[in-house]
Amino acid sequence: MLTQEANDRYTRVGLGTPMGELMRRYWHPIAAVSQMNDKATKKVRLLGEDLILYKDRSGTFGLVEPHCAHRRMNMIYGIPEQNGLRCPYHGWLYDATGQCIEQPYEETEDPDARFKDKIQMKAYPVEQKAGVLFAYLGPQPAPLLPNWDVYAADGVLRDIGYAELPCNWLQCQENSLDPVHLEWLHVAWANYIREQNGEFDQIKAVRAHKVIHFDNFEYGIIKRRIWEGGSEDDTEWKDGHPIVFPHMLRQGSDGFNLEAPARWGFRLGPAFQVRVPIDDYTTGHWWINCYPMIDGDGEQRPEDIPFYNPPVPMLDENEQPVFQSLRSNSSQDPAAWITQGGIADRTGEHLGRSDKGVIQFRQMLEENMRLVEEGQDPMCTFRDPEKNQYIPFMTEQAQYADTSARQGAATMYSPILDAREAAGTLYEK
Amino acid sequence: MLTIEQNDRITRVGPSTPMGELMRRYWHPIAAVSQMNDKATKKIRLLGEDLILYKDRSGAFGLIEPHCAHRRMNMIYGIPEESGLRCPYHGWLYDATGQCIEQPYEETEDPDARFKDKIQMKAYPVEEQAGLLMAYLGPQPAPLKPAWDLFQMGDVVRDIGYAQVDCNYLQVMENSLDPIHVEWLHNYWANYVMEQLGRDDLVGDRARHEKIHFERTNHGIVKRRVVVGGSEADDDWKVGHPIVFPNMLRQGTFSSRAGGGFQIRVPLDDYTTGHWWFRCYQMVEGDQPQASEHIPFYQVPVPQLDAEDRAEWEKLDNNSGQDLVAWVTQGGIADREKENLGRSDRGVILYRQMLEENMQIVADGGDPLNTFRDPATNEFHELPTESDARFTKMGPARQRGGAATKYSPIMIEREGVVKY
Numbered sequence: 135m136l137t138q139e140a141n142d143r144y145t146r147v148g149l150g151t152p153m154g155e156l157m158r159r160y161w162h163p164i165a166a167v168s169q170m171n172d173k174a175t176k177k178v179r180l181l182g183e184d185l186i187l188y189k190d191r192s193g194t195f196g197l198v199e200p201h202c203a204h205r206r207m208n209m210i211y212g213i214p215e216q217n218g219l220r221c222p223y224h225g226w227l228y229d230a231t232g233q234c235i236e237q238p239y240e241e242t243e244d245p246d247a248r249f250k251d252k253i254q255m256k257a258y259p260v261e262q263k264a265g266v267l268f269a270y271l272g273p274q275p276a277p278l279l280p281n282w283d284v285y286a287a288d289g290v291l292r293d294i295g296y297a298e299l300p301c302n303w304l305q306c307q308e309n310s311l312d313p314v315h316l317e318w319l320h321v322a323w324a325n326y327i328r329e330q331n332g333e334f335d336q337i338k339a340v341r342a343h344k345v346i347h348f349d350n351f352e353y354g355i356i357k358r359r360i361w362e363g364g365s366e367d368d369t370e371w372k373d374g375h376p377i378v379f380p381h382m383l384r385q386g387s388d389g390f391n392l393e394a395p396a397r398w399g400f401r402l403g404p405a406f407q408v409r410v411p412i413d414d415y416t417t418g419h420w421w422i423n424c425y426p427m428i429d430g431d432g433e434q435r436p437e438d439i440p441f442y443n444p445p446v447p448m449l450d451e452n453e454q455p456v457f458q459s460l461r462s463n464s465s466q467d468p469a470a471w472i473t474q475g476g477i478a479d480r481t482g483e484h485l486g487r488s489d490k491g492v493i494q495f496r497q498m499l500e501e502n503m504r505l506v507e508e509g510q511d512p513m514c515t516f517r518d519p520e521k522n523q524y525i526p527f528m529t530e531q532a533q534y535a536d537t538s539a540r541q542g543a544a545t546m547y548s549p550i551l552d553a554r555e556a557a558g559t560l561y562e563k
Numbered sequence: 564m565l566t567i568e569q570n571d572r573i574t575r576v577g578p579s580t581p582m583g584e585l586m587r588r589y590w591h592p593i594a595a596v597s598q599m600n601d602k603a604t605k606k607i608r609l610l611g612e613d614l615i616l617y618k619d620r621s622g623a624f625g626l627i628e629p630h631c632a633h634r635r636m637n638m639i640y641g642i643p644e645e646s647g648l649r650c651p652y653h654g655w656l657y658d659a660t661g662q663c664i665e666q667p668y669e670e671t672e673d674p675d676a677r678f679k680d681k682i683q684m685k686a687y688p689v690e691e692q693a694g695l696l697m698a699y700l701g702p703q704p705a706p707l708k709p710a711w712d713l714f715q716m717g718d719v720v721r722d723i724g725y726a727q728v729d730c731n732y733l734q735v736m737e738n739s740l741d742p743i744h745v746e747w748l749h750n751y752w753a754n755y756v757m758e759q760l761g762r763d764d765l766v767g768d769r770a771r772h773e774k775i776h777f778e779r780t781n782h783g784i785v786k787r788r789v790v791v792g793g794s795e796a797d798d799d800w801k802v803g804h805p806i807v808f809p810n811m812l813r814q815g816t817f818s819s820r821a822g823g824g825f826q827i828r829v830p831l832d833d834y835t836t837g838h839w840w841f842r843c844y845q846m847v848e849g850d851q852p853q854a855s856e857h858i859p860f861y862q863v864p865v866p867q868l869d870a871e872d873r874a875e876w877e878k879l880d881n882n883s884g885q886d887l888v889a890w891v892t893q894g895g896i897a898d899r900e901k902e903n904l905g906r907s908d909r910g911v912i913l914y915r916q917m918l919e920e921n922m923q924i925v926a927d928g929g930d931p932l933n934t935f936r937d938p939a940t941n942e943f944h945e946l947p948t949e950s951d952a953r954f955t956k957m958g959p960a961r962q963r964g965g966a967a968t969k970y971s972p973i974m975i976e977r978e979g980v981v982k983y
Binding site: 169172173175176177201203204205206207208210211213220221222223224225237238239240242243244247249252253 | 737743744746747772774868871874889894897898899901903904907908911
């Protein structure tokens, strides 16, 4: 249970809030490169700020405030130039730093006019990695964009899923520190959903958690579990499951051996769920997955990496669950997060032994907000390129014999897996 | 750059605000007569007030507050009577002044009942002008409806376009005091739009402004321009382009192919503008004089973005679509605290001064600019307009009259639908 003040402190991400300041120390996904293949501008909302992402004719991406500094037309209709974005209303041109570099009529009347020098739009750096465009809204100098294995692995194909969720980011992230919900939300409730959908042959055995444990590590927290009938020798305990600070869950294979066997019946490489705070009440949820290449795969260019939208579960017009849309983890989890409320009222929660990881994560948030307040770099800040070449994670090595596993997660919507399934190359013979 | 207070002063139009009081001194279009051909009642919003427009069985129009004074059912479901509008709930009947003239059950119980005499709904005068229904919400006596040339002309055919625009009226008006945007929004950006539509063949050179100038006239402001390659002998400079105070732009010459017109920007409330394209075309063979109810009404679409922020380029190929997105994307009320005006914006500044002066006149109890009370001086107000605009000639010949005429029923009948 938190006080209202403590809940606000962990959840509110606007400019000048403690959590907003912490979040502004990180690079955040804002779009897939391939989302910009058919357009030059896109509205972006991040940490409570409205912005316009653009791609100029040189192929460079920029991120500026939405309204032109002249007469405030929205730059969503901006014209990409060789270098920068031009307002369509009167032709003012801005470079990627937000500096106004042309005011055509001012220069017609007075070729020496320097009015433009005084005009500076807010602008933020954008970097591309793994087909994802990342933005950094914090103080300069910006840290390096981390080379997590998911982003830096070679020899893989990737796809990028996205859903905009109408709830605060912390509900999503706390879910990842909570092993016990897996047994209930994703097995027991999933069975009920299968029942509602008439998929009686898909009913799974429910296994109970015997022990759960959480260890801090350099980049976040490792969660560990022992299932009923298992032991400390099991990979779920020994290797565990990493949560990467501040808002990522690492899934899929480890980053050390990308040639790992097809543990889900199909090959899934390193994968992230990233929970980007769009504002206090909205989260941009990303599924960034790697799939080890198979014969016939070629390297993807960033603009070729497919983008897809897993559906967001909603109630129907009679306020009833739509069970067909609740068949995978990627919708069961959002159903939990969204129905906790815009910002979950943690003054009314009651945490038990199942929630040790949640409490440990909140402590880690608190410590890192303090570090930022003291002017220091928080966890997962990289400034030395030597230490940012390739950052692999170890993950639990459990084998899943059941090839229906694809249907249990956002992978059910993955375009890469769709293509492999259509080509008959998805499942190992 | 304005303070928040200054911005509020020239944008907010509700009752008893300074700009609301100024705007209440004018007749405003609220509907086309032909919009009432197939119905007797219509919801109207004007200067922050909700109202019901109706046509009774004698053909007279009335404008009253929406809720019956009895038990508040909405008069949108009202029954038009020979004279006046009756509430369907209990039969109370109101005349065009809003006076309740029948309360059937009160009169059943007591034939001498005078309860109805005490019941007065708010009501405003409505008058027709050239196929438009005009309303006046200000103090009595109401001034005359101005006899602007395009409203008075005979031997023309007309059509009436409309769009409800999600922003304050002032953004729309300031656009008309701003010649430079034509070079960019309607020329350079229009080229980009053509590129998006795959019509590189319609991309043309951008005409460039050499100088701009603004003068006060008897009826508002005239804007003048010289474009590169032109001179002060051109119509663009010599005759110029009139803005009619407080909320109209005159466009085109009616003798030209695409006719002449008014753009009228009616403040529906602080965040919404009713935009009218009123246009006159010279008659061609076969045209008959139009009765008011035959003047066609059409909707002008407001371009939108889809869920992935892709623009509706096919609706952005014309000046009106381009202007609409400029105005709307400036915000509900543009945040003028954050604007940065330059040499290009002298006309905007002059117009704001004129608004301020006229708000002051109203506050002092006077009549503002373009108030006409003497029929002898309100017969025909000619508004000279550049007829041979070098500027529009220099632009790519890809627009039909450069405006909402893309959607005009008369132009479509004469020239067909514009397609890319």
